[in-house]
Amino acid sequence: MSNCILCTEELKPGEGELIWRGDDCRVILVNDPDLPGFCRVIWNRHVSEMTDLTYGEREHVMALVFAVEEAIRHVMHPDKVNLAALGNMVPHIHWHVIPRFKDDAFFPGSAWSARAQETPQASLENRKMLAQALPEAIRSAISQMH
Numbered sequence: 001m002s003n004c005i006l007c008t009e010e011l012k013p014g015e016g017e018l019i020w021r022g023d024d025c026r027v028i029l030v031n032d033p034d035l036p037g038f039c040r041v042i043w044n045r046h047v048s049e050m051t052d053l054t055y056g057e058r059e060h061v062m063a064l065v066f067a068v069e070e071a072i073r074h075v076m077h078p079d080k081v082n083l084a085a086l087g088n089m090v091p092h093i094h095w096h097v098i099p100r101f102k103d104d105a106f107f108p109g110s111a112w113s114a115r116a117q118e119t120p121q122a123s124l125e126n127r128k129m130l131a132q133a134l135p136e137a138i139r140s141a142i143s144q145m146h
């Protein structure tokens, strides 16, 4: 699909950082000022639903999601990890892997809900600092997948 923003692998300025790319999937560290450590696992080809993938492909994408989750837990120590696959706006398989904290802007709502509170600046700065270790931790977790 030529108008699909995920078919175009190029990131917009300030959108985030490509931290790993394989033949089927890629992993982005999203630059979200409210939610440091927000990652996205994206299927490279334009596929709409998980059940459009073969069983092996489904297992592969989920293994990547879990590798990212493990790295996020290890590095960021979140209160909760949110896994989300919506795709209503962009019907191209992608999983959001989001470290959540009780004082984050949207807690306990989803990352797309209305702001609920202001995160103390010190907490936010600390999380941004921790998130700098994520690219290496995620690459390491993925390299140990098989």
Ligand SMILES: [Zn+2]
Binding pocket: 001, 004, 005, 006, 007, 008, 045, 046, 047, 091, 092
């Ligand atoms: Zn697409």
